[in-house]
Amino acid sequence: MIFRQLFDPTSSTYTYLLADAGEAVLIDPVFEQVPRDLALVQELGLRLVATLDTHVHADHVTGAWRLHQRCGSAIGLSASAGAAPVDRPLHHGDRIAFGRRHLEVRATPGHTNGCLTYVLDDASMAFTGDSLLIRGCGRTDFQQGSPQQLFASVHEQIFTLPDGCLLYPAHDYRGITVTSVAEERRFNPRLGGAVDVGDFTGHMNNLHLPHPKLIAVAVPANLRCGRPEGDELPLDTPAWAPLTLRFSGVWEIEPMALLEHAVDAQIVDVREAPEFIDRLGHLPGARLVPLSQLPQYLPQLDRERPVIAVCRSGVRSAQACVLLAKAGFGQVANLAGGMLRWNSEGLPVAADSV
Template identity: 85%
Template sequence: MIFRQLFDAASSTYTYLLGDGGEALLIDPVYEQAPRDMALLQELGLRLIATLDTHVHADHVTGAWRLRQSCGSRIALAEVVGADLADRPLKHGDRIDFGGRHLSVRATPGHTSGCLTYVLDDESMAFTGDSLLIRGCGRTDFQGGSPQQLFASVRGQILTLPDDCLLYPAHDYRGITVTSVAEERRFNPRLGGDVDEGDFTGHMNNLHLPHPKLMAVAVPANLRCGRPEGDAPAPEAPSWAPLTLRFSGVWEIEPMALLEHAAKVQIVDVREAPEFIDGLGHLPGAMLVPLSQLMERIGELDRERPVVAVCRSGVRSAQASVLLTKAGFPQVANLAGGMLRWRFESLPVACD
């Protein structure tokens, strides 16, 4: 089984990819991270069959609708929330198959009325959403939350899993990535040890937390499974050339595509000067700006025209692409495979 834990820094949200037999699930995808997720799926050779949300999030918009538009995946979340566009409303005891594996669905309300926990078939992993966080839990003061329900959910549906079952939450604000049933049963200050329902309820009813900043936007959007209002189309890939987004976050252009679009782009070769005229040669019309000089010579580039970075193999030029993007260039791509790939495909070069 393939397992990846992904992170959205803006909302401190973890997204989880599980794959088996060429099929994949994504748990708690984030709208803005859909290109990243699709790039990873492509690189791993996986077909996304479903997105699963652990609950209706209040701090970010789900990527479920956007991924369905691009991948044809089904949208699954709790039946009780009544979300528009959900393909598979889930309830306690349901089973979600992917490849030769499956997740079982456990209803764990309390943070919200529609919280679900997804448990891997061998009970080695569980994805708890906000019902159980690492040494904490989600708040219980809106969206049908209830401290009494959450106490019962966590104690009855999560902490009854095997001691060595790894627990993966939807968020962590300290950079901690995973915990276990044994750890939380022993060390969770809200729900572990000898804490009883009265202790927990008294604590949760006196948190007095401000509402999440995006709540007024995120909750209505997530009840539409992330579809923008007015059926606005999902953001598209750059239109100036056919590009592929890699999991590293770098857009790449294939050699033949660059040959077709060369007249309208700036080709920046970031190798050192001797390499520019070595046996590999360089692309016709390329401008030599070694990576070591890129930032001090950045004013020589036109921000209004697309930039394609080139090096020997595509490694240094990928770094250049990141630097240019961070510097505010809106249209940047890396030549896939660099000059090695260009020469392998017998495309024209200059050696002067």
């Protein structure tokens, strides 16, 4: 089984990818991170069969509808949430299959009335959303929250899992990634140890927290499963050329696409001078700027025109793309496979001197 834990730094949200036999599910995808998630799914050769939200989030907009539009993945969310369009309204005890594995749905309301925890078939891991955080839990003062209900949910549906079951929350604001049932049952200051429902209720009713900054935007959007008003999808790829986003965060352009768009771009070859005129040659019109000299060369580049970085195999040029992006260049791409790929496809090269 493939398992990946992904992170959105803006909302401190964890998104989880689970896959088996070529089929994948994403738990708690974030709208702005959909290109990243699709890049990972593509690179791993997977088919995304479903997105599963643990609840109607108040601090970010889900990527469920955007992913559904891009790859046809089913949208799964608690039937109690009252959201639409949901392909799979989920109830306690349901199973979500992917490959030869499945997730069991456990209803764990209390943070919201539609909170779910997803438990892997062998109970080795569970995805608790905001019902149980690492040494904490979600608030209970809005979206039909109830401290009494949350206390029961955690103790009856999560703390009854095996001690060694790893628990993965929807958020952590300190950078901690995972905990376990045994740890939380013992050390969670709100719900563990000898804490009873009266202790917990008294604590939760006196938190006096401000509402999340995005609640007025996020909750209505998430009741639409992240569907924007007007159904307008943001561009997943830049408009100036057909590009592919790699999971590394670097945009790539295929050799044939570059051949078609080269006239509109600035081509920067970041190899060393002897390589520029070796047997691989270089792209017609390319400028030689060794990677070590690129920072000093930036003022000579036109920030209004696309920049294509090139090297022998695509490794150094990928680093150049990162440097260019950090310097504020908004239209940057790496030549996929570098000059090796360009030559293997029999595309035109120049061999003139530097």
